[in-house]
Amino acid sequence: MFNNIPPVTRNIIIINVLMFILTSFMMPQLYNTLSGFYPFSPNFKSWQIITHMFMHGGLMHILFNMLTLWSFGPILEQSLGEKKYLILYFASGLGAFFLFNLWNFYEVQQLTNELTNANVNVAEIFMKSDLKKFGFDPTPYLNNKQALNLYADLITPMVGASGAIFGVVAAFATLYPDAKIAMMFIPIPMKVKYLMPVVIVVSIFLGVSGNVGGIAHLAHVGGALVGWILARIWRKHLYRFN
Template sequence: MGRITETVKVLLIANILFFVGSQISGDYTLKILALWFPENDNFGVWQLVTHMFMHGGVSHIVFNMFALYMFGSVLEQAIGKNRFIFLYFSSGLAAAGLQILFSYLDFNPGFQACIDAGIDPATVYQSLEKAVQTNQYQFFSGVSQEMVVQMTDAYVTPMVGASGAIFGVLAAFAVVYPNLPLYIMFIPIPIKAKYLIGGYFLLNVYSAVTGMTLLGPSNTAYWAHIGGAVIGFVTMWYWQKNQFNQNRWN
């Protein structure tokens, strides 16, 4: 779909370098650069940005970088370098924020149930830290296993990947080129961008709400996808409604 723009090229190279580095260094890089739950001792503010350059495996980075390659350069050419950078990182930050919010909604009920059952908060956190180290969950008398699992999963599961930022790019692309025909592999029928990307977004909403995985692995951060897409869509919609400001960004 045309030449690769400078910003997209830099993002592709940075993501690949981070991925190679994380494969060499292993868990240490994950501990420092992945986005951990804020109550976790591994959490650092910088992770709100660095997690966007981390990926969980080859298929994860290949899918994200392919989407960035296919849609990013076209979008950057349409809206300019500065706007593209702003949209990409604001979508990634929004993705992280929404995912953290829903992680708290999973964490807090279980934590409060433990407190209500008379368990000391320090004991709860010790069990959570043990789960980080050993992946073994500790259950407590008087607290349902389901609540403990939800609490512990929220605490021990780091978030990685550029997916939130990529969903922002996809949503913005659908705003700029809503009727552009796109093709899915093995389906020789063109689908307008607004329907294909919109349908993909709705599948993620369904999975986030129901907990049923339709696409991708079971630990996919669907709320992050949703957060990135919403910010990408709203930002691009606002820019299109205020065209008189476009030269200020380019």
């Protein structure tokens, strides 16, 4: 059955699984090196813009993402062709990283201004957030909510293929709007053109309101936006691809 999955989707799944095994069991020290930190954090490295897409926070996280990719990816890979499908996947992942960190930048600037006005040494918080030098130590900031939130923003990485996969799902919804799908929290099959906007609106609300629950909701929105844009551009030539 696995051999019947088109090559790009199959290889993406394989790479994700191998990276999960490597960073979870064999070389866990690589987890922070490859995860996607806030670009102005001392923990950020340029390659994380790409490598964060292959990192996952746990077994259920990677299982859900890979099952979703397996469900939607093959259809799009066959419709668009390998090259454009690969562009869709990585461009959506980059869009997710950009939008998530654009909102992070707004939050960090807000916290920085509040702390500066309160005569707190913000530069020290940035310096102490270097996990390679200082490890994880929030103790100095436990009595200051803004300082603790800033520290958390600087040491908490973005991980997962969710942004790229949301781009794939959004592209599917754009190209095949009348297809019916069911999701875990909506067990009744619905046309994807109705379901996807609901998911996006909820993601925006959760991402902006701060009710994230450890989930990068705005990354999902960024990925979906790129997927939608690319599918809108390409769908006029869909039959030419085939």
